[in-house]
Amino acid sequence: MKASAAAAGTIILSSVTRPFSMLLIASDPPPEEGPWWGIGIDITKCIGCGLCARGCKMENSVPDEPFYFRTWVEQYTILNNGEVKIESPNGGIDGFTQSVPDEEIFKTFFVPKMCNHCEKSPCTQVCPVGATYESPEGISLVDQTYCIGCGYCVQACPYGCRYLHPEKKVVDKCTLCYHRLEKGLVPVCMEVCPSKARIYGNLKDRDSELVQFLREHDYQVLKPHLNTGSKLFYNALTAEVS
Amino acid sequence: MPSQLKRLIPLFILFIGLFLVIRHFLIPESFGQYGHYRGNSLQENASRETVYADKEDCYACHDDILEKLNNEMHAGLSCLICHGPGQTHVDDPQLGNINKESGREFCGRCHDINAARSIDVVFQVDIKTHHTEKTNCIECHNPHDLWEGME
Numbered sequence: 001m002k003a004s005a006a007a008a009g010t011i012i013l014s015s016v017t018r019p020f021s022m023l024l025i026a027s028d029p030p031p032e033e034g035p036w037w038g039i040g041i042d043i044t045k046c047i048g049c050g051l052c053a054r055g056c057k058m059e060n061s062v063p064d065e066p067f068y069f070r071t072w073v074e075q076y077t078i079l080n081n082g083e084v085k086i087e088s089p090n091g092g093i094d095g096f097t098q099s100v101p102d103e104e105i106f107k108t109f110f111v112p113k114m115c116n117h118c119e120k121s122p123c124t125q126v127c128p129v130g131a132t133y134e135s136p137e138g139i140s141l142v143d144q145t146y147c148i149g150c151g152y153c154v155q156a157c158p159y160g161c162r163y164l165h166p167e168k169k170v171v172d173k174c175t176l177c178y179h180r181l182e183k184g185l186v187p188v189c190m191e192v193c194p195s196k197a198r199i200y201g202n203l204k205d206r207d208s209e210l211v212q213f214l215r216e217h218d219y220q221v222l223k224p225h226l227n228t229g230s231k232l233f234y235n236a237l238t239a240e241v242s
Numbered sequence: 243m244p245s246q247l248k249r250l251i252p253l254f255i256l257f258i259g260l261f262l263v264i265r266h267f268l269i270p271e272s273f274g275q276y277g278h279y280r281g282n283s284l285q286e287n288a289s290r291e292t293v294y295a296d297k298e299d300c301y302a303c304h305d306d307i308l309e310k311l312n313n314e315m316h317a318g319l320s321c322l323i324c325h326g327p328g329q330t331h332v333d334d335p336q337l338g339n340i341n342k343e344s345g346r347e348f349c350g351r352c353h354d355i356n357a358a359r360s361i362d363v364v365f366q367v368d369i370k371t372h373h374t375e376k377t378n379c380i381e382c383h384n385p386h387d388l389w390e391g392m393e
Contacts, residue, residue, distance in 0.1 A: 047359045049351040051323060058327055059293045075358055095351035096358070108358040133279035135287075143283035146270065179290035188294045192323045194352055195363050 030119075035202040036138045037176060038231040040213040041112055045197035048073055048110035050092035052189035052198060057093065059177065059188040066090045068163050070174040071114035071189050076240055078107045084240045111234075111241050112198060114189065115140060115161040115174035116222065119229030123153035123162060132171065138203075138231060139178055144170045158226050176200065203231065295328040297321055303335065310386045315365070324348070324385060344380040 030036045056062065056071045073092030077085040077100050087099065096110070117140050124132045124140060131147040134140050147170040154162045154171060165172040177187035185191070190198045201210025213219075213235070220237040221230040234241075275281030300321040301308050311317060322328060326341035343349070350369040352359075359366060376382060384390045 044360060045363050047352055047364050048356065051351065055294065055322070055327075061293075077358075095347075095354075096356060097354065098356045098358070100357075102357055105357050110358050130273070130278045130280075133277055133283075135284055136276055141283065141287050143280050143286070145286070146280055146283065175287060178287045180292055180294075182288040183292065183296075185292065185294075185296055188322075191294060191297070191320050194319050194323050 030138060030204070031136050034136055036204045037117065037181070037200055038138070038203040038210050038233065039114070039117065039176070040199045040201070040210045040217075040219070040233050041235070042197045042199075042213070042217070043109050043111055043234055043236040045195045046073070046110040046112055047195050047197070048075060048092065048096040049194060050095045051192045051194065052112060053091050054093040055188040055192040056174075059180075060172075060175075062172070063166055065166075066093075068166070068172075070161075070172070071112065073110055073112045075110050076108065076238075077105055078240060079104050080106050082106075109236075109238075111237075112189075113159065113161070114232065115176070116159055116228065116230035116232040117174075117176060119231060120227065122156045122158060122226070122228055126152045126156045128152065135178070137181070139176050139181075140173070141175055141178060142171050142173055144168060144172070147171050158223055158228065291329075293327045293329050294322050295332040299332045300325075300328070307386055314386065315388055316385060344378045346377075346379060349379045 050073050053069065053072050056069075057064065060070055062068050062070055069091045072088055073096075074086055074088045075092075075096050077087070079085065079100065085100065087096070089096070092110075092112075100108075117134075117138060119134070119138065121132075121134060121140050124134055127133075128150065129146060129148055131143045132140065132153055133143070149164060149169045149171065151164055151171070154164060162171050162173040164170070177185070177189075180187055187200060190200055199209050199213060201208035201213070203210065205211060210233075214233060217235040219233040219235055221233060222237070223230075223242060270280055272281035273279070276284070297320050304321075311319070324341065324343045328340050331337055331340045346369045352364050353366055354369045355366045373382070382392070
């Protein structure tokens with residue numbers, strides 16, 4: 001009698017808590033089937049044309065003001081005196097012009113930034129209503145009809161990849177062009193990248209472009225100490241970049 | 243069991259029942275289908291219209307340009323890089339509303355000299371001093387056939 005009551009109780013309890021299982025388990029393992037998307041960015045190849053940031057704004061109708069971005073480009077300049085200068089005029093959508101004379105530069109490079117599509121996303125864990133989530137393909141998405149615009153996820157993202165949309169009053173972020181991926185097209189920032197510095201691929205597929213990129217380069221993720229399970233891998237990332 | 247507790251039991255059952263009923267109506271359809279979110283949201287995200295065309299659609303009509311381009315330094319570059327989104331042009335080619343970038347500013351995005359740009363990746367000139375007697379790059383360089391008509 002007691003055992004059957006306990007079993008029944010467990011079943012009822014689990015049926016009630018099932019939609020909340022994400023709270024109990026911080027990250028679900030990738031599903032067996034379907035792709036598991038990741039991103040690769042080669043800093044040595046990026047030429048800072050900013051077409052990715054410009055294209056992204058057009059494809060996803062991101063507001064034009066220079067503080068709303070789904071992706072943007074930063075120029076890091078390490079001066080001879082050790083000082084690090086980080087520039088991102090307009091997020092790079094108008095391209096870059098060199099602001100420091102050659103003689104003062106120790107090293108300089110461009111770093112494109114975008115959503116890391118983390119496996120253990122800090123942003124999706126804090127959403128109070130379940131309006132942001134990781135899709136079965138490993139893409140962090142926002143349900144804009146359900147979002148209440150509280151902005152917790154904007155604060156939680158350690159990479160600053162989310163923003164509050166000024167007209168829709170909800171959170172907006174990189175979807176890795178989910179609407180294009182599902183149609184078999186390439187995400188816009190990768191489509192318009194002239195130097196193929198940005199690539200995406202299926203991490204489960206050993207022959208994919210991305211896995212090949214990971215095999216051949218010394219890759220690194222941003223802020224690895226936060227254990228976010230970032231799926232955006234950089235080649236030639238240096239310690240100055242955060 | 244004390245009688246006052248016995249009287250509370252139906253009250254408890256009522257409240258729990260009420261909670262479950264209210265919860266049932268508050269949780270949207272398809273919530274929890276895949277996880278702690280609305281399953282339909284996946285289709286909503288996927289069904290958005292594209293603004294940037296499929297480059298295969300460009301090749302369907304402009305295969306002559308593709309062939310020219312592929313014998314060039316610019317080989318492998320997507321049409322969308324210079325010509326912009328183009329989905330409206332694919333939907334109605336008569337509109338012809340694609341970008342035809344020609345100037346120093348646009349070409350300079352990639353080709354202006356900058357210490358952060360690897361010389362192995364892209365050929366660079368100083369756009370401020372390079373042939374200042376000409377205004378636009380395309381006066382000399384055809385982007386589809388760079389050295390056309392040059393020595």
